[in-house]
Amino acid sequence: MRVFIPPPLRSYTGGRARVEVEETTLGAVLDALDALYPGFRFRIVDEQDRIRPHIRFVAREEFVHTLTHPLEPGDEVQIICALSGGSPAHGT
Amino acid sequence: MGSARGKSIRRVSQEKGAGRGPKGQKKRSVAKTSGDVWLLVGTKKGAFIFRGDGTRRRWEAKGPIFLGSEVNHLVLDPRDGRTLLMAGRTGHLGPTVFRSTDGGRAWKEARRPPAFPKAAEAASAPAVERTFWLTPGHSSQPDVWYAGSSPHGLFRSEDGGTSWEPVPGFLDYLAALKAREGFIGATPGGPLTHSILVDPRDPAHLYVGLSTGGFFESADDGNSWRPLNKGVAAYFLPVKNPEYGHDPHCVALHPANPDRLYQQNHCGIYRLDRPGETWRRIGRAMPKEVGDIGFPIVLHPRDPDTVWVFPMDGTKVWPRTSPGGRPAVYRARDGGRTWQRQDRGLPREQAYFTVMRQAFAADPLEPVGLYFGTTGGEVWMSPDEGATWRTLAAHLPYVLSVTAAVPA
Numbered sequence A: 001m002r003v004f005i006p007p008p009l010r011s012y013t014g015g016r017a018r019v020e021v022e023e024t025t026l027g028a029v030l031d032a033l034d035a036l037y038p039g040f041r042f043r044i045v046d047e048q049d050r051i052r053p054h055i056r057f058v059a060r061e062e063f064v065h066t067l068t069h070p071l072e073p074g075d076e077v078q079i080i081c082a083l084s085g086g087s088p089a090h091g092t
Numbered sequence B: 001m002g003s004a005r006g007k008s009i010r011r012v013s014q015e016k017g018a019g020r021g022p023k024g025q026k027k028r029s030v031a032k033t034s035g036d037v038w039l040l041v042g043t044k045k046g047a048f049i050f051r052g053d054g055t056r057r058r059w060e061a062k063g064p065i066f067l068g069s070e071v072n073h074l075v076l077d078p079r080d081g082r083t084l085l086m087a088g089r090t091g092h093l094g095p096t097v098f099r100s101t102d103g104g105r106a107w108k109e110a111r112r113p114p115a116f117p118k119a120a121e122a123a124s125a126p127a128v129e130r131t132f133w134l135t136p137g138h139s140s141q142p143d144v145w146y147a148g149s150s151p152h153g154l155f156r157s158e159d160g161g162t163s164w165e166p167v168p169g170f171l172d173y174l175a176a177l178k179a180r181e182g183f184i185g186a187t188p189g190g191p192l193t194h195s196i197l198v199d200p201r202d203p204a205h206l207y208v209g210l211s212t213g214g215f216f217e218s219a220d221d222g223n224s225w226r227p228l229n230k231g232v233a234a235y236f237l238p239v240k241n242p243e244y245g246h247d248p249h250c251v252a253l254h255p256a257n258p259d260r261l262y263q264q265n266h267c268g269i270y271r272l273d274r275p276g277e278t279w280r281r282i283g284r285a286m287p288k289e290v291g292d293i294g295f296p297i298v299l300h301p302r303d304p305d306t307v308w309v310f311p312m313d314g315t316k317v318w319p320r321t322s323p324g325g326r327p328a329v330y331r332a333r334d335g336g337r338t339w340q341r342q343d344r345g346l347p348r349e350q351a352y353f354t355v356m357r358q359a360f361a362a363d364p365l366e367p368v369g370l371y372f373g374t375t376g377g378e379v380w381m382s383p384d385e386g387a388t389w390r391t392l393a394a395h396l397p398y399v400l401s402v403t404a405a406v407p408a
Helices: A024-036 A040-044 B168-177
Strands: A002-004 A019-020 A055-059 A060-062 A076-081 B037-043 B047-053 B058-063 B070-076 B084-089 B098-099 B130-136 B145-150 B152-155 B192-198 B206-211 B214-220 B249-251 B261-264 B268-271 B295-301 B307-311 B329-332 B340-342 B360-362 B370-373 B377-380 B390-393 B399-405
Touching: A024 A040, A024 B295, A076 B360, B037 B070, B037 B084, B037 B370, B037 B377, B047 B070, B047 B390, B070 B130, B098 B130, B130 B168, B130 B192, B152 B168, B168 B214, B192 B249, B206 B249, B214 B249, B261 B295, B268 B340, B295 B360, B307 B360, B370 B399
Parallel strands: A002 A076, B070 B399, B249 B295
Antiparallel strands: A002 A019, A055 A060, A055 A076, B037 B047, B037 B399, B047 B058, B070 B084, B084 B098, B130 B145, B145 B152, B145 B192, B192 B206, B206 B214, B249 B261, B261 B268, B295 B307, B307 B329, B329 B340, B360 B370, B370 B377, B377 B390
């Protein structure tokens, strides 16, 4: 399956916007990406396996909120850096 | 509560020049009078390195490094004069630590950044939102670093900052303190663990500050802790003279006399001389119209009696800007009995500076150079121990941290 990498994470992928992996859950996709690009996962999922506040995942044009979400061959997964501006709490 | 009380502090690896001479006379270590200086500036939108020659008149700017990243601390390892550690995150991406061994040209991310243990009940378990503070370990432990986080957490690396683990004794202690509601809290910017201090005579003797929560000491490498807040005001708590719960904005230990500590607290400026246990409010000697509220505190690298603060307005709604719009550094040369205003070169009016707790630093040269960064993106420097000030940089992003160091 094809994973879309947003610009803030492309320093990990050597600038690549799309990466091919073949896994059956969102969590497994992230583990595979972390194996390819060490440090990748922790920037978007915290140590309690919670998706970070301004990160969204999309599969089959729906937002995905859990790492156990099942995926099928041919699915396209998008990692989206969602709105994070405008609040001092978010460092802007 | 703490179990470290009464334990003796091991005295090992006495630093050259540390301590006091015969009959308690102050002992000044040898000054470094020349050499390059690096000024390491962390901002809300990246880091900058200013390289000054020995005269500190010519500076070369490098940066931005990691443009767009919130850089809470950028520190040069004094043990090798070469390794830089940077605590960063972005608005979208979680916190991490970067390491450079070539003066900031190339950076490598920590293999395991500071992170709390994975909990069975993840919903309420803490996760590091930002690594806030970095402290190099003892000179006898060249690969050890400490990190403080938000939310409160203390982490240790034993491989030069590549992988980090929680200091387990600290997490356990913190959990016990939290049982008392409201005494371990947060600043408007979140709970901040900072001012991680390592006794230069003993690598197992540690101090740490919590905003809010207080100041704490461990005599056994972080396994057990105890509060060290006697004499410090905490007007925002419901009890008088609490054992903990205070808000130490910044605490510093003097390298030449590690028994002397200074503290800029939410409620004043204090000094503690160990083995004493009670802080003395030396800020009471500050001019009444200026007050003794601020964030940073900076020590002279050789003279334990000389200390600088950057007062900010703590009246009415606590604007935390230069009192009266007239920024000044205040210096004491007698341990805080008297204070002198140092504002030559700084704006005379309508200048409302805010300087964060990590954003004021001294270099080790003779005379000492002083540097502070403002939330308005200016960096000011004094080449003569505060006597005169000039702008080193302007138009930077909001400055979070400033450290000064001499590279190898």
